[in-house]
Amino acid sequence: MAFAEQGCKDPSRRGTNKVHTVCEGQYRTLSYVGKHDAVVVDEPPHLFGQDTAPAPGEIVLSALGGCLAVGITAVATWKQVKLSKLELFLEGDIGNPAAWGAGGAEMQPLQMGFQQIRVKVLVEGDATREQLDEIVRHANFYSPVANSMRNPIPFSIALAD
Known part of the structure; x- marks a missing residue:
C-alpha cells in the first residue's frame, strides 16, 4: 500500500x-x-x-506473463482476494520474412514483430468468476509490459561512445 x-x-x-x-x-x-x-x-x-x-520473442512473452502475474497478484491482494492458483498461457504470432533485415522480404515496421498475442489466465481463489475476471482485466489495464507492447513508445538506438 x-x-x-x-x-x-x-x-x-x-x-x-x-x-x-x-x-x-x-x-x-x-x-x-x-x-x-x-x-x-x-x-x-x-x-x-x-x-x-528461449528465442527473443519467447523472452518477450515471458516478460509479459511475469508482469501480468505480478499485477494479478497485487490487485487480488488489494481487493483482499486470496489466490490459490495462478497460471498464464501466452501465445504470440510472429514471423521473420524480413530475415532481420539481412536480405529478406522488404517490410515496414508495423508488418513485423508480434502480429497478435493471446493470453489465457487460469486463476482460482476465494472470489467469484466475475470478481476474478475483473482482477485480471484491471491488472491487464495497468500492466507496464502489456502497455509497452500495446502503445507506441519513443525508441532510440545509437552506437556507444
Missing part, C-alpha cells in the same frame, strides 16, 4: 530498467540484469540458432 501511495502522490514518477547484453556467439546472447544470473537467449535451428535457450 505504501508503494501505491507513493504513486498517488507523484503520478509522474518513473524508474529505469537497465540490461547489458553480450553476444556469446552465433545468435546466443547473455543479458545481465543487476546481480542476477544472465538471461540466455538463442534462436531455434530453423532460424539458424542452436536452440540452447
